[in-house]
Amino acid sequence: MxxxxxxxxxxxxxxxxxxxxxxxxxxxxxxxxxxxxxxxxxxxxxxxxxxxxxxxxxxxxxxxxxxxxxxxxxxxxxxxxxxxxxxxxxxxxxxxxxxxxxxxxxxxxxxxxxxxxxxxxxxxxxxxxxxxxxxxxxxxxxxxxxxxxIFSTGYFCADRGEIKPGDVVAVVGSGPVGLFAQMSALMFEPKAVLAIDQMPERLEMSKRIGAVPVDMSQVDPVAVVKEHSEGRGADVVLEAVGIAPSLESCFRYVRAAGTISAVGMYTEPEFAFPMFQSFLRDISFKIGVCxxxxxxxxxxxxxxxxxxxxxxxxxxxxxxxxxxxxxxxxxxxxxxxxxxxxxxxx
Ligand SMILES: [Zn+2]
Ligand SMILES: [Zn+2]
Structure with missing residues (x-):
């Protein structure tokens, strides 16, 4: 064959x-x-x-x-x-x-x-x-x-974020898994799902799914996330890229006592986990294979x-x-x- x-x-x-x-x-x-x-x-x-x-x-x-x-x-x-x-x-x-x-x-x-x-x-x-x-x-x-x-992976990411109705969800990445994380997040009745990426065709797809496209090459995503959340930051951040800069960015988007759920396939050397900041801000961090x-x-x-x-x-x-x-x-x-x-x- x-x-x-x-x-x-x-x-x-x-x-x-x-x-x-x-x-x-x-x-x-x-x-x-x-x-x-x-x-x-x-x-x-x-x-x-x-x-x-x-x-x-x-x-x-x-x-x-x-x-x-x-x-x-x-x-x-x-x-x-x-x-x-x-x-x-x-x-x-x-x-x-x-x-x-x-x-x-x-x-x-x-x-x-x-x-x-x-x-x-x-x-x-x-x-x-x-x-x-x-x-x-x-x-x-x-x-x-x-x-x-990839759909199950996106859903797992959203599920582990424990999204509650009315939450503001930020999704880092609008690649295939990110798009499914967005589609899945929307199934939990959030207030808004913000799709952070910089590829125009991917952001266009996020918009079709029902997420709010945030073009990080044009605007500061931190500012957009804050606009949607009364200045607090996202209740839940989903990560679907799997590289250090995108994982690190989650800690800037999440509100105090919020949750980060990551499913991007991370194959790089370890990055410095912001332990003290996560401790002070009561951040929950989850990562894994679906x-x-x-x-x-x-x-x-x-x-x-x-x-x-x-x-x-x-x-x-x-x-x-x-x-x-x-x-x-x-x-x-x-x-x-x-x-x-x-x-x-x-
Ligand atoms: Zn795969
Ligand atoms: Zn078994």
């Missing part, structure tokens, strides 16, 4: 790789009908993660059709449509059972060498009975796919009910064969690109 493979920094090649096969009783083979290119794929693509091995298949955002099931699978059958978490979790361990599948003791990541990547014609999903969620036929791939990664399985079913329900439409952030749809171009325009933000999805089967 064909798959997008990593061949060194900034080099993705679609090439033939072995077909995935059932290896364990809880495996499912999925025919991938749509796969996303995610910001965390780009951490490998641009060399920040420094993975010396090459030839491995990439991708971890996927939706597809079940074509084969292992002997222990009872909740899926061939022909079912399913979306899956970017990490396969067992469903049985302490962490899975307590709502933290992101800390599963047997977790396995798609792409990144560990498991085959999802930007491929087919995908082996371990512990599929738990890792996958059934998708109703009425929901398009485009609406459902992001519950397996336990996707906790949210997938709930969010699929909200989408099916017509409350949100995650497909609106897709700017580019292309065949799997064009994956190299997809990575290039997503990484370099060409063609006003916000989100690319690939179609392995046309």
């Amino acid at each position: 064909k798959a997008a493979t990593f061949q060194g920094p900034l080099k993705v090649v679609v090439q033939d790789v072995p077909d995935p096969k059932i290896q364990e009783p809880n495996d499912v083979i999925l025919k991938v009908t749509t796969a996303g290119i995610c910001g965390s794929d780009v951490h490998a693509y641009d060399g920040r993660m420094n993975i010396p091995a090459t030839g491995w298949s990439m991708g971890h955002e996927y939706i597809g059709e079940v074509v084969e099931t292992g002997s222990a699978i009872t909740n899926f059958k061939p022909g079912d449509r399913a979306v899956g978490s970017f990490v396969a979790s067992c469903g049985e361990c302490y962490f899975c059972k307590t709502g933290w599948p992101s800390q599963c003791v047997k977790q396995q990541f798609f792409g990144f060498i560990m498991l085959g990547g999802a930007q491929a014609e087919y995908l082996r999903v371990p512990n599929a009975h738990y890792t996958l969620e059934k998708v109703p036929d009425a929901l398009s791939d485009e609406k459902a796919i992001f519950t397996g990664d 336990p996707v399985k906790r949210y997938m079913g709930k969010l699929l329900g909200e989408i099916a009910a017509g409350k949100v439409d995650p497909s609106m952030i897709i700017t580019h749809t292309m065949p799997l064969d064009d994956a190299a171009r997809g990575y290039d325009i997503f990484h370099h933000r060409k063609e006003n690109c916000i989100k690319v999805v690939l179609k392995p089967h046309g």
Whole structure:
């Protein structure tokens, strides 16, 4: 089968790789009908993660059709449509059972060498009975796919911020995860969601979602946040970028006794945590990887009910064969690109 493979920094090649096969009783083979290119794929693509091995298949955002099931699978059958978490979790361990599948003791990541990547014609999903969620036929791939990664991550970020009705929420970043953090924050009935970024096309998307765009290249976001909050600062700040300057900026936006919730994938050297300032101001700071399985079913329900439409952030749809171009325009933000999805089967 064909798959997008990593061949060194900034080099993705679609090439033939072995077909995935059932290896364990809880495996499912999925025919991938749509796969996303995610910001965390780009951490490998641009060399920040420094993975010396090459030839491995990439991708971890996927939706597809079940074509084969292992002997222990009872909740899926061939022909079912399913979306899956970017990490396969067992469903049985302490962490899975307590709502933290992101800390599963047997977790396995798609792409990144560990498991085959999802930007491929087919995908082996371990512990599929738990890792996958059934998708109703009425929901398009485009609406459902992001519950397996960036929508759930944005929702987790907002959920951990403990937003209360009437709150002022500042979201740092209007990339794909930031946009979903904004969309999710709006589900908690805040007074306003302020979207802080500097890319015009991203801010335009924030506006379409219902957030207030704040162009940090034109205005001082601290002043805007204060204008909306009687001078106090934001009740909740959500961070969805994952670099030191954006994490540090959260401490300037948050009000005393407010909450910062961060989900940006932070791979830089540690930054100096403002411990004393946080102590004096009673700041709550939370950071982490989304336990996707906790949210997938709930969010699929909200989408099916017509409350949100995650497909609106897709700017580019292309065949799997064009994956190299997809990575290039997503990484370099060409063609006003916000989100690319690939179609392995046309
Ligand atoms: Zn991802
Ligand atoms: Zn587990």
